[in-house]
Amino acid sequence: MTEQRHAGLAIHPIEDEGGEHHELLRRRQIVRRARIGVIVVAVLLAVGAARTVAVRMANARELQASSTELARQYVKTALPQAAAAGQTLALPGTLQGFVQAPISARASGYLKRWTRDIGSRVKKGELLAEIETPEIDQQLSQAIAARQQTASSLELAKSTVARWENLRKKDVVSQQDLDERRSSLAQATANLAAADANVQRLRQTEGFKRIVAPFDGVITRRNVDVGDLIDAGGSRPLFLLAQTDPLRVYINVPQAYAQLVKAGQPVVVTQAELRGQRFSGEVARTSGAIDTATRMMQVEVTLPNREGLLLPGAYVQVSLPLAATGALSIPANALLFRGDGTRVAMVDAEGRVRLRTVRLGRNYGETVEVLEGIGPTDRLVLNPSDSLAEGDIVSVAKEPA
16 A cells, blocks of 8 residues: 555554564554444444334334224214104095085986086086987877876776676676676776876986986086987986085005094195195094005095185195104114114114114104114114124214204
């Protein structure tokens, strides 16, 4: 090594007379410097490794905390509520006249005139239409003439019997001849009675030429016009008459509520077109049986209509107040429908999910009655997911202020 090299390294050569001693000292300096370099490098590597391990451990803890937070299920819960008194069952119905009947003709002929049209309010016995019946008129005239002939025959038979009885007293005729004359008198009497009955029948049939209202009401339909051929007992009625005060409403109550409906129970009827107006009625009668096809019971409601605001045939909603059963009610979105039955998910004090099988009662739409399976203090999970299982740990989300 030259003196310039030693000067650059700040190493001053040791003046020694012996060359071997000088070489030994130089080697010791080189080894010492190498050791210091190795120690420095090792320290730097150790510091870097420690820093890397610390960063990785911090990242692992942060990742674990984040994964745990993301894996945690947050649920909303609700407590069962006691069913409030006065639950109302709303059912659709159609208004009908308390009495409504098609008015048909009993006599055949041609319509001569009609006196009342649709929308007319009529009284019982008021004339609605007249029919021309020429055939019935001729039949009546013929029947009257036949009756007169029969009456004449009867008078002749009576006088004949009277004469033959006088002759029999004188023993001029036999008893057999007298009995034959008496039989002829009986036949003539019967023929006259038959003729009178036929005349009476035709007169009553002719009376059906006048179509009158059988009860007070409103004409809701007119199916004929002047000159139409009227067939007695035909399938097409002349008028349709309905009594609009009071009205009837027939509703079908599901089997679950059938036991709670009684005659005399008040109801409220509303119509969408008559906003803000409520009409009070009452249950007139029930069928007292469940229809096996629909599992419903028919109920008849009587509805006063003095002002005539409600029209027969209108679609209405009937609100039927029902007595409370005392059962607990829960939101409908708390139910789980699975293969093993209807269940609910409740959260215990440790935050674990417990699945309970329940037995349902009446369905109110947004809420459902529960007859068995839960208590009033059970916290039920709302909108439970299909993956929710027994024993899952969940966190209850706080309700927003």
